[in-house]
Amino acid sequence: MLSKQPSSMKIAIIGGGIAGLTTAIALRQIGINVTIYEANQELRPAGAGIALAANAVKAFELLGLRDKILAHGNPFELFSILDKQGKIITESNHFAAKEKYKVIGSFSIHRADLQKTLLEAMEDIPLYLGHQFLTLTQNDEGVTLVFRNGHTATFDYVLAADGIHSAVRRQLVPNTKIRYAGYTCWRGVTDTAPVGLNPKQATETWASEGRFGIVPLQGGRVYWFACVNAPTGDEPRFRNFTKTDLLHHFGQLHAPVAEIIGLTPDKRILHNDIIDLKPLRQLAYGKVLLIGDAAHAMTPNMGQGACQGIEDAVVLQRLIRQYPTDLSEVFQKFEAIRLPRTTTIVDRSFTLGKIAQVSQPWLVALRNALFRLMPAGMNNRQLDFIMDMNAA
Numbered sequence: 001m002l003s004k005q006p007s008s009m010k011i012a013i014i015g016g017g018i019a020g021l022t023t024a025i026a027l028r029q030i031g032i033n034v035t036i037y038e039a040n041q042e043l044r045p046a047g048a049g050i051a052l053a054a055n056a057v058k059a060f061e062l063l064g065l066r067d068k069i070l071a072h073g074n075p076f077e078l079f080s081i082l083d084k085q086g087k088i089i090t091e092s093n094h095f096a097a098k099e100k101y102k103v104i105g106s107f108s109i110h111r112a113d114l115q116k117t118l119l120e121a122m123e124d125i126p127l128y129l130g131h132q133f134l135t136l137t138q139n140d141e142g143v144t145l146v147f148r149n150g151h152t153a154t155f156d157y158v159l160a161a162d163g164i165h166s167a168v169r170r171q172l173v174p175n176t177k178i179r180y181a182g183y184t185c186w187r188g189v190t191d192t193a194p195v196g197l198n199p200k201q202a203t204e205t206w207a208s209e210g211r212f213g214i215v216p217l218q219g220g221r222v223y224w225f226a227c228v229n230a231p232t233g234d235e236p237r238f239r240n241f242t243k244t245d246l247l248h249h250f251g252q253l254h255a256p257v258a259e260i261i262g263l264t265p266d267k268r269i270l271h272n273d274i275i276d277l278k279p280l281r282q283l284a285y286g287k288v289l290l291i292g293d294a295a296h297a298m299t300p301n302m303g304q305g306a307c308q309g310i311e312d313a314v315v316l317q318r319l320i321r322q323y324p325t326d327l328s329e330v331f332q333k334f335e336a337i338r339l340p341r342t343t344t345i346v347d348r349s350f351t352l353g354k355i356a357q358v359s360q361p362w363l364v365a366l367r368n369a370l371f372r373l374m375p376a377g378m379n380n381r382q383l384d385f386i387m388d389m390n391a392a
């Protein structure tokens, strides 16, 4: 058994996404010697925008990163679900988060800005690009990693933050299940916002054609997403969908949906099927721990995928502070704390997606009517659940 103090421990993190970078910063703050290995040759400013909820704000606050990140963020006052005509189905304001938890309710940020801010906060943490993890072996001495480029290295512990298709997870638990959620998604970012768009309001429109999200970013830009039901993943007719196709498909939705699609440069429209990872039963494997999407990839319906990876970083930091010598034990405690919470969120997110993607007109009408009757207290319960991250 290893019984080192954090300052003499060497930990490798596989994957330089949001979870890997945030966790590296969190561990460095408590004196751990941490190294990141990333498969890509460069860390491209991936994706479009992202919305981060109050629990991520709290987590960044605990890591001392809140102000740096919010400097690029656009905090919201309102999140509204709308019908096809733009009428409110349900709405939540963010004053409760401010009053009860003293944090901003949620904010949007361009992924490139989030990545850049995290990279700056890493300071001297080594990040090896072009290092695609292949295999690992562990024994009493530590964990030895082998990379595709021939590099090998041994560490006391390893964190797998290599995303939903995690190669580390595939080696440790070969039969995990990636689930197609039943809908496919386009995302984009505009450079300008339509006149009259409220920059402090994020909206999601639920229509029989599909779902359209409008998320204003800082600097007058707008991040949007559009989800359409498709019986199987990688549907050929959606693979090559163009902006014109999207305009045709969503053109009947309320303003300014069509204008926002029209404002988006073609090359900025991303497409991918929505998938998640069937909840795992185990995250800790001796000296190796799964975190982020490698551990609990979820559909984006609750806007919690990245938030949960950020929480992982804070919870792991806190546990290592409390039990600084044997991290295999810490990893088991982490699993006991994190699995029930992330499993619940994966499941809720999957169900919410099914409800939001209903397409038969009579079911759409019924769903909208039921949501309109939803008591306001439900939003507060949801906030309490999201904020209960065992990280304070």
Ligand SMILES: Cc1cc2nc3c(=O)[nH]c(=O)nc-3n(C[C@H](O)[C@H](O)[C@H](O)COP(=O)(O)OP(=O)(O)OC[C@H]3O[C@@H](n4cnc5c(N)ncnc54)[C@H](O)[C@@H]3O)c2cc1C
Pocket (backbone or CB within 6 Å): 014, 015, 016, 017, 018, 019, 020, 037, 038, 039, 040, 049, 050, 051, 052, 053, 131, 132, 133, 134, 161, 162, 163, 164, 166, 167, 168, 185, 187, 225, 272, 291, 292, 293, 294, 297, 298, 300, 303, 304, 305, 306, 307, 308, 309
């Ligand atoms: C359409 C969509 C919208 C979303 N919206 C939101 C939202 O609004 N809010 C929210 O909180 N979440 C959202 N999410 C989820 C969020 O994007 C993810 O949960 C988050 O990015 C996962 O971060 P990660 O670091 O765990 O994994 P990833 O971002 O997948 O990073 C994994 C990293 O590991 C690297 N890697 C992979 N394999 C290897 C290997 N073998 N060796 C070395 N490196 C490797 C990859 O190159 C990558 O850099 C959304 C997701 C989607 C698909």
